[in-house]
Amino acid sequence: MASSPATPQAPYAVSLLTIEDAMDIAMWRMPGPWAVQDSLEPPPPDEGFWAVRDVAARLVGYCCFGEGARPPGLAHSPGKLDVALGMDPQYAGRKLSHQFAEAVVAHARSIGENRVLRCAVPSWNAKGRHTSEAAGFHLVGSHEVKGGRSTTTFFIYEM
Numbered sequence: 001m002a003s004s005p006a007t008p009q010a011p012y013a014v015s016l017l018t019i020e021d022a023m024d025i026a027m028w029r030m031p032g033p034w035a036v037q038d039s040l041e042p043p044p045p046d047e048g049f050w051a052v053r054d055v056a057a058r059l060v061g062y063c064c065f066g067e068g069a070r071p072p073g074l075a076h077s078p079g080k081l082d083v084a085l086g087m088d089p090q091y092a093g094r095k096l097s098h099q100f101a102e103a104v105v106a107h108a109r110s111i112g113e114n115r116v117l118r119c120a121v122p123s124w125n126a127k128g129r130h131t132s133e134a135a136g137f138h139l140v141g142s143h144e145v146k147g148g149r150s151t152t153t154f155f156i157y158e159m
Helices: 018-029 095-110 125-133
Strands: 015-016 050-051 059-065 080-087 116-122 138-147 148-159
Touching: 015 095, 018 059, 050 095, 059 095, 059 148, 080 095, 095 125, 116 125, 125 148
Parallel strands: 080 116
Antiparallel strands: 015 050, 050 059, 059 080, 116 148, 138 148
């Protein structure tokens, strides 16, 4: 029986996502249509994927800003910074998501130039919706993505 990994310790910090981080994230087993952006050049601070680490510099998850944080068909909106996040599923159920999301929100505010923060959460992701609401996002609408025979509804949150 494998032992569970050490529980990450707050405070969390957002940093540049390295190729090694992306490889680690690519190995996570998560439900749904998740994708990892691969880039050899660092993105602007309000675009791309970024690592979220704990106080011991362990990779706990990632966040994404800008175009990569929007579901297909959701238009860019001036005055808004799109935000997405994902936590390593091995840390699920340890009551870490609130502080994790707060760190991402704090970083987004620091780079957001007073823009409204917006996130889109798939309707099937109850944990993501709960985390977004606990971090202070408020439901403002929905967006549908049609693909093949299915349609995925995303709840749109802002703060």
